[in-house]
Amino acid sequence: MMKQHYFLAFDLGATSGRAILGMFDGIHFTMNELTRFPNAMTELHGKYYWNVYGLYESLKEGLKICAAQGIKLTSIGIDTWGVDFGYIGKDGTLLGLPRAYRDPYTNGAPEDFFKLMPREEVYRLTGIQIMNFNSLYQLFRAKETRFAAFEAADKILFMPDLMSYLLTGKQVCEYTEASTSQLLNPVTRQPVTSLLEISGLPTTLLHPLVDPGTVIGTLTDALAEETGIGKVPVVAVAGHDTASAVLSVPADNPNFAYLSSGTWSLMGVETETPVLTNGSYENNFTNEGGVEGTTRFLKNITGLWLLEECRREWAKEGRNYSYAEMMQMAEKEATSPSIVNPDDSRLASPVRMTESISAICRENGLPIPASDAAFIRCIFDSLAYRYREVLEQLSGMIPFPIDKLHVIGGGSQNALLNQLTANAIRKPVLAGPSEATAIGNCLMQAKAAGLVADRWAIRRIVREAFSLKEFVPQERM
Numbered sequence: 001m002m003k004q005h006y007f008l009a010f011d012l013g014a015t016s017g018r019a020i021l022g023m024f025d026g027i028h029f030t031m032n033e034l035t036r037f038p039n040a041m042t043e044l045h046g047k048y049y050w051n052v053y054g055l056y057e058s059l060k061e062g063l064k065i066c067a068a069q070g071i072k073l074t075s076i077g078i079d080t081w082g083v084d085f086g087y088i089g090k091d092g093t094l095l096g097l098p099r100a101y102r103d104p105y106t107n108g109a110p111e112d113f114f115k116l117m118p119r120e121e122v123y124r125l126t127g128i129q130i131m132n133f134n135s136l137y138q139l140f141r142a143k144e145t146r147f148a149a150f151e152a153a154d155k156i157l158f159m160p161d162l163m164s165y166l167l168t169g170k171q172v173c174e175y176t177e178a179s180t181s182q183l184l185n186p187v188t189r190q191p192v193t194s195l196l197e198i199s200g201l202p203t204t205l206l207h208p209l210v211d212p213g214t215v216i217g218t219l220t221d222a223l224a225e226e227t228g229i230g231k232v233p234v235v236a237v238a239g240h241d242t243a244s245a246v247l248s249v250p251a252d253n254p255n256f257a258y259l260s261s262g263t264w265s266l267m268g269v270e271t272e273t274p275v276l277t278n279g280s281y282e283n284n285f286t287n288e289g290g291v292e293g294t295t296r297f298l299k300n301i302t303g304l305w306l307l308e309e310c311r312r313e314w315a316k317e318g319r320n321y322s323y324a325e326m327m328q329m330a331e332k333e334a335t336s337p338s339i340v341n342p343d344d345s346r347l348a349s350p351v352r353m354t355e356s357i358s359a360i361c362r363e364n365g366l367p368i369p370a371s372d373a374a375f376i377r378c379i380f381d382s383l384a385y386r387y388r389e390v391l392e393q394l395s396g397m398i399p400f401p402i403d404k405l406h407v408i409g410g411g412s413q414n415a416l417l418n419q420l421t422a423n424a425i426r427k428p429v430l431a432g433p434s435e436a437t438a439i440g441n442c443l444m445q446a447k448a449a450g451l452v453a454d455r456w457a458i459r460r461i462v463r464e465a466f467s468l469k470e471f472v473p474q475e476r477m
Contacts, residue, residue, distance in 0.1 A: 022442025261411025270300020
């Protein structure tokens with residue numbers, strides 16, 4: 001009988017986090033959610049922060065549950081969203097709470113930065129999609145506004161590295177997470193010194209990069225004793241949540257595209273080398289780091305954030321809908337005559353999402369959705385149309401055909417949107433697993449432990465462990 005290994009994945013999203021226990025005996029993989037906890041931005045004096053101390057307490061709770069259940073962990077891994085970071089002083093002190101990417105202080109920052117270095121040059125050096133909240137522009141604004149934490153900082157730690165630091169006392173800079181910052185060159189995989197210098201940023205802000213699978217250290221003595229879990233190793237997994245998710249795409253060959261579907265939709269492919277072309281620049285695609293030296297060539301698309309904001313708005317007005325109810329409402333609606341661009345800047349952080357969608361429809365001579373159900377269907381049809389648009393752009397920039405689209409993450413459970421997407425792109429859509437990020441986190445730990453050979457072995461394990469649902473193109477619904 002093969003030994004059972006236990007891997008604890010902390011999967012931290014921009015709205016909630018989970019502690020997931022992965023169990024692997026060398027052949028069979030299963031998982032179990034231990035805890036789920038909120039993660040919300042905190043607004044203070046016009047600035048938006050992440051409460052990492054609250055997250056730290058939630059991580060400790062997950063460790064205590066494992067200890068109480070007598071689970072002997074092989075290791076722990078942490079993944080989070082991208083770009084955000086904490087400032088660390090020379091003595092190791094965390095200098096306040098990390099700023100959140102939706103903080104409006106970076107509005108207009110790219111345009112100001114391009115006065116120092118042309119947009120085309122920034123993209124040529126980094127291969128990263130221009131978005132105002134990229135770490136480069138956060139640092140640029142922090143220096144410009146003389147943000148106190150920036151001025152006192154010796155290093156920065158991206159979010160998964162920061163949480164690992166709180167657990168171990170060891171500081172690292174994991175590659176896939178750092179690759180989202182627009183501070184690295186995708187070919188050399190090192191910080192772009194000239195980019196930092198021209199913006200007046202210290203060239204020593206980042207620690208040397210480490211690859212996914214690197215053991216950072218063990219839990220601190222105090223934490224090991226407080227939680228009762230002992231001196232468990234903490235592994236730098238693919239720290240960016242999409243990198244972990246892509247690792248667990250259940251593909252059986254390289255000719256696939258993926259759609260990591262949640263608050264954000266991230267559509268892309270896995271390539272052996274970065275794609276730095278006029279087309280990738282003009283279409284604003286990004287080259288982020290993957291496991292085993294691969295590149296995640298993708299585009300960030302505003303995803304189910306549109307629906308989440310409408311749902312929040314309706315709840316305030318006393319109309320509380322479950323996700324199942326919203327699916328049923330949309331299914332009863334005819335195809336929406338009003339298609340909006342989910343990436344319209346007015347939809348990024350509106351006061352009222354429905355009013356912003358209505359304004360865009362009015363501006364373009366389109367019918368304004370007349371009911372909550374019509375808004376939901378408008379959002380789904382608009383997302384499916386946008387997915388087709390981005391997949392067509394993607395197909396024109398890569399050297400291999402795309403046979404199918406794998407939808408992973410929470411959105412993979414949205415059967416209506418998956419079918420609308422298959423109809424729109426005229427290719428099969430394979431949906432699942434929904435917990436792709438936590439799975440990739442756990443199985444990267446298994447690889448670090450020497451139990452899995454490579455990413456294709458991981459994908460084979462995922463295919464065998466989870467049931468997937470296929471959606472084939474149909475006539476318009």
